[in-house]
Amino acid sequence: MADGPLLEIADLTFRYQRATEPAIRNINLSLAPGEVLLVAGPSGCGKSTLIRAINGLIPHSYRGDLAGQVRIGGRSTAELRLRDLALMVGTVLQDPRKQVVASTVGGELAFGPENLGMEAAEIRRRVVEVAASSGIQHLLQRTTDALSGGETQQLAIAGAVMLRPRLVVLDEPLANLDPAAAHRLLSLLRRLADQGTAVVIVEHRVEDALDMAPDRVLYLEDGETTYLGPVRGFLEIADPASIRLPFEVALARASGAVAPAIEPERRRGSEVNGASPRLEWRGVDAGYEERTVLHAVSASLGRRQSVAVLGPNGSGKTTLFKAAIGLIPLTSGDVLVDGASTAGRSVADLVEVFGYVFQNPSQMLFARTVRDEILFGPRNMGRAADRMDALVTESLARVGLTDVSNIGARAPLTLSFGQQKRLAIAVALGLEPLTLVLDEPSAGQDHRSATAFMEEVERIQGLESVYFVTHDADLALTYADRILLMRDGQIVADGTPLQVIDDRERWVECNLRFTSLMEANLRWGSETGQFLAAGQLAAWIVNKPPEGKGASVGRSPERQRRGRLSL
Amino acid sequence: MTSMTMGQSDGMWSVSTRVIVYAAIGAALYAVAGYFSFFAQVPGTEGVYLRPAYGILTFFGFAFGPVVGLFTGLVGNALADTMTGSGPTLYWHWSVANGLVGLVAGLFPVWMASRMTSASSRATASAIAAVVATIVGFLFIWIELVIQPELGFNAILTAEYLPTIVSNSIFGAILTPILVLAWDPLSERLGR
Amino acid sequence: MRASFRYLGRGSWLARRDPRTPLLVAVLFVVGAVQIKDVRQLGLILAIALVYYATAGIPFRQVRGQWAYLAVVIVIIAGFNTIITGGRAGGFSASELHPLFRIPPFGILITAEAISLSVSQITRFLAIIAVSLPIAYAISPGDFAVALRRLGLGDRLSFAIDLTIRFLPTLANEFAETIDAQRVRGYDPTARKGGPITRLRRIAPIFVPVTVGSIAGAEDTIDAMDLRGFGVGKRTWSRALQYDRADWAVLGFFVAFAIVATLLNFTGQSQHYLLPFLVGS
Numbered sequence A: 001m002a003d004g005p006l007l008e009i010a011d012l013t014f015r016y017q018r019a020t021e022p023a024i025r026n027i028n029l030s031l032a033p034g035e036v037l038l039v040a041g042p043s044g045c046g047k048s049t050l051i052r053a054i055n056g057l058i059p060h061s062y063r064g065d066l067a068g069q070v071r072i073g074g075r076s077t078a079e080l081r082l083r084d085l086a087l088m089v090g091t092v093l094q095d096p097r098k099q100v101v102a103s104t105v106g107g108e109l110a111f112g113p114e115n116l117g118m119e120a121a122e123i124r125r126r127v128v129e130v131a132a133s134s135g136i137q138h139l140l141q142r143t144t145d146a147l148s149g150g151e152t153q154q155l156a157i158a159g160a161v162m163l164r165p166r167l168v169v170l171d172e173p174l175a176n177l178d179p180a181a182a183h184r185l186l187s188l189l190r191r192l193a194d195q196g197t198a199v200v201i202v203e204h205r206v207e208d209a210l211d212m213a214p215d216r217v218l219y220l221e222d223g224e225t226t227y228l229g230p231v232r233g234f235l236e237i238a239d240p241a242s243i244r245l246p247f248e249v250a251l252a253r254a255s256g257a258v259a260p261a262i263e264p265e266r267r268r269g270s271e272v273n274g275a276s277p278r279l280e281w282r283g284v285d286a287g288y289e290e291r292t293v294l295h296a297v298s299a300s301l302g303r304r305q306s307v308a309v310l311g312p313n314g315s316g317k318t319t320l321f322k323a324a325i326g327l328i329p330l331t332s333g334d335v336l337v338d339g340a341s342t343a344g345r346s347v348a349d350l351v352e353v354f355g356y357v358f359q360n361p362s363q364m365l366f367a368r369t370v371r372d373e374i375l376f377g378p379r380n381m382g383r384a385a386d387r388m389d390a391l392v393t394e395s396l397a398r399v400g401l402t403d404v405s406n407i408g409a410r411a412p413l414t415l416s417f418g419q420q421k422r423l424a425i426a427v428a429l430g431l432e433p434l435t436l437v438l439d440e441p442s443a444g445q446d447h448r449s450a451t452a453f454m455e456e457v458e459r460i461q462g463l464e465s466v467y468f469v470t471h472d473a474d475l476a477l478t479y480a481d482r483i484l485l486m487r488d489g490q491i492v493a494d495g496t497p498l499q500v501i502d503d504r505e506r507w508v509e510c511n512l513r514f515t516s517l518m519e520a521n522l523r524w525g526s527e528t529g530q531f532l533a534a535g536q537l538a539a540w541i542v543n544k545p546p547e548g549k550g551a552s553v554g555r556s557p558e559r560q561r562r563g564r565l566s567l
Numbered sequence B: 001m002t003s004m005t006m007g008q009s010d011g012m013w014s015v016s017t018r019v020i021v022y023a024a025i026g027a028a029l030y031a032v033a034g035y036f037s038f039f040a041q042v043p044g045t046e047g048v049y050l051r052p053a054y055g056i057l058t059f060f061g062f063a064f065g066p067v068v069g070l071f072t073g074l075v076g077n078a079l080a081d082t083m084t085g086s087g088p089t090l091y092w093h094w095s096v097a098n099g100l101v102g103l104v105a106g107l108f109p110v111w112m113a114s115r116m117t118s119a120s121s122r123a124t125a126s127a128i129a130a131v132v133a134t135i136v137g138f139l140f141i142w143i144e145l146v147i148q149p150e151l152g153f154n155a156i157l158t159a160e161y162l163p164t165i166v167s168n169s170i171f172g173a174i175l176t177p178i179l180v181l182a183w184d185p186l187s188e189r190l191g192r
Numbered sequence C: 001m002r003a004s005f006r007y008l009g010r011g012s013w014l015a016r017r018d019p020r021t022p023l024l025v026a027v028l029f030v031v032g033a034v035q036i037k038d039v040r041q042l043g044l045i046l047a048i049a050l051v052y053y054a055t056a057g058i059p060f061r062q063v064r065g066q067w068a069y070l071a072v073v074i075v076i077i078a079g080f081n082t083i084i085t086g087g088r089a090g091g092f093s094a095s096e097l098h099p100l101f102r103i104p105p106f107g108i109l110i111t112a113e114a115i116s117l118s119v120s121q122i123t124r125f126l127a128i129i130a131v132s133l134p135i136a137y138a139i140s141p142g143d144f145a146v147a148l149r150r151l152g153l154g155d156r157l158s159f160a161i162d163l164t165i166r167f168l169p170t171l172a173n174e175f176a177e178t179i180d181a182q183r184v185r186g187y188d189p190t191a192r193k194g195g196p197i198t199r200l201r202r203i204a205p206i207f208v209p210v211t212v213g214s215i216a217g218a219e220d221t222i223d224a225m226d227l228r229g230f231g232v233g234k235r236t237w238s239r240a241l242q243y244d245r246a247d248w249a250v251l252g253f254f255v256a257f258a259i260v261a262t263l264l265n266f267t268g269q270s271q272h273y274l275l276p277f278l279v280g281s
């Protein structure tokens, strides 16, 4: 078995039982031990389906039409039993919290070997060994519900390698992780690969994933392979609108681009002089039960600003806004909205100022139709009945949901994840708030949907300001005109995007990393005067009036290639 | 329509991974939901609490079958008792009664399969199932005639059985169809 | 009070026992306690229960709210017995009752027997709570499945119960989040508007997302279990359980307790006892 590939996929096509179209078509692929394959592609292109075909859930758990072959170690997955496959393939699913089935970390690690009836002493030995090699020994006695997102993710990976699989597959392991945690995780995977385990990793955050130096990239679109080969070749053909690419790639592509129009005040107009801020924390302490999370937080956010809050997992970003709108009582300090203290005011009092959108839209969708869902708030607030129809149409139009046919009558929970996120905003807009507060607007969305989403939010009429929390620093720097950095429940920096990334040490202390886009913006920032998106900055650089002769570098003819790239 | 939700064609009584996970979710939800209810107990009864979350039990039985229903009621109630303090043993017969409710609710779709042709008829059936299951399941508490004979027939009837089935039938008949109507369209999308 | 099991007694004497011990003790104790009727004997039982509770090392600060809630429940239950059964449930015959006073408006008669009965009920209930709470607070959450397995439940049933306990804190958070998410839409869970049916339907915005969301999310959990070979054959339980001498001593004590209580009951030596100061002279 030493010769021959570890994983072999031949002409694989699969259609789910309830679908009319195949989710993946004609996939051909082979993978050698120790090789790392990065799988990328827009939402719904079939990445998770491919993972299921590799680990055997297809055809063992999912019904449908399967054509072609998946062979692991030379044997077809359709003929192997799931228990034999469990010994060969370790899987980390899209949401690690759903994957953890035991109450304690030790129990979770032991789960797989126990199911397969391995000897107890051997299991205990392996638990200690794997915990050490995955760097989670200190967690062994902890209960799984008290782990942070990053720790849960590490545990899921450790659990997957307990059976010493020769192949590990991971479905979007980086979503919801702060950049430093993501980096640690990728190093762990790199080590595994160096020891001879083959790795298949699905990830939207391509630039981050490149950190672990994958050997090859598989790009899927609409269930079909559009690229399979080395990373370099991929970077040459990838479409920057769908995938966030390293800035150098964007720059190389930008030759011949039209100069961007950069207005000095891109956003919501200037503050009204002398007006009190929209939201102000004054020495706020707040937290849960015995645990104080926010420590003496003071900050004020303007009425016409886009503000992004960045910081490590668990630093208190979500808590900051929950405390602001009264979902969490303050233990000391005060929160002021439009200059007036909120002490003694109810949450319902503030809903007309703040539209708050939670991270997970399905956490609040309950009505039988989209229309009822949007009207839930207005009805609670006793809005006039004759305004209702207008409210529904306006809210849906403002988030671009009107093109979904018969949207008003659809059941909210049957919408796709991206559509649900939009509906969540429409729901918030139904109460006609002045300011929108978004918790993790981009998590779990591909690059194209995330940027489209932020752009739509920017264009919403009647909205004065947007405050959002995110782990996607590029997105924050691009779409906000002010950044707050949080760490350990305190605000450690507050300024424009260019100002906050200027202090490199502090940036790194907040578990953030420097992306190529940040480096480029730092380099040109003094001239552009603001943080620009990759495309804009690249276009600006190539169109920069030549000071000396150097500026014509980017001019080499690349048109032919570009024509192939963008769709 | 629900056959798929009961774990791959293996029949109503099989205990697949799917059944175990649904049962555990049902029991945990049923146990936790009691804490998030905004109603007090029925005045003048022996520890009969209003349980708006009761519909969760009948829903899990109705949607996922008798095994899931039985476990949801039995374990969910025992865990709720353990968390509140009285422990799993003192009121063991109430846990069994809750389990029976889930079980009966889970048998209902089999009996009524031919009548449940549309979403609304399924919703109506689920409300009926909730009421019938309640009346039948809680018959088990009459075991108190044996284990606590001093209470007497009248006290059990007027202070336990009747208030329980009346309040639970109402909660079950309201929440169960709401959950069925929300879940059905999704169950079809999640099919394997 | 949080809706989940919390391992507050970690490291205490009882927490260091075999996890089967607290489970068995709770059963043995209830078997004994429900057979005891004499309030003087119940007093002794309560003392035993409190000593046992103390060995679990549950910090009072963290369960204060729960005890407050239990106090209310106990008083209501005891009050009910006083009112509805009028003391006859104690096996006193109607002719020998000692009336104390009547409660308006229905003129319910309160007797010395009824009050004695309430006192013994409160005592018994307190004792049972003190012995039961350590299940939630002094067993490591990871030990439930293996304890139940070793007590004779099947692999799947033991694991299902373990999984249930694992989901408790997750779902409790989910409820709290959903309540928050609806409150920012102007939803007020405690509003007293509308008729009873309207008010009942008002729980839908909380229960629907939590229920449907957790079922939809179960797909991943099922996959994760299947992929690690759950249920494919005989399972190992890597955690070894071993009763030590202290476990045997505790279990022996409570077995003896249950036997003695049963004997007392069957020989008629644990009858309801009328508290003398209520009757006066």
Ligand SMILES: Nc1ncnc2c1ncn2[C@@H]1O[C@H](COP(=O)(O)OP(=O)(O)OP(=O)(O)O)[C@@H](O)[C@H]1O
Pocket: A016, A017, A018, A019, A023, A041, A042, A043, A044, A045, A046, A047, A048, A049, A050, B189, B190, B191, B192
């Ligand atoms: N169980 C299922 N039954 C029917 N269709 C399904 C099922 N699971 C996925 N699909 C469909 O198959 C297609 C591919 O889905 P898949 O989950 O593989 O996409 P993905 O690339 O992982 O997307 P994302 O990035 O959003 O996770 C989609 O159109 C999806 O709607």
Ligand SMILES: Nc1ncnc2c1ncn2[C@@H]1O[C@H](COP(=O)(O)OP(=O)(O)OP(=O)(O)O)[C@@H](O)[C@H]1O
Pocket: A149, A288, A289, A291, A293, A311, A312, A313, A314, A315, A316, A317, A318, A319, A320, C173, C176
């Ligand atoms: N409901 C809760 N009960 C107890 N502790 C909580 C609760 N919610 C959050 N915490 C804790 O409070 C701290 C701050 O949490 P918060 O959710 O504000 O972090 P965050 O910055 O939003 O993190 P992330 O980026 O992972 O979303 C964390 O340590 C977290 O574990």
Ligand SMILES: [Mg+2]
Pocket: A047, A048, A049, A094, A171
């Ligand atoms: Mg996917």
Ligand SMILES: [Mg+2]
Pocket: A317, A318, A319, A439
């Ligand atoms: Mg957060």
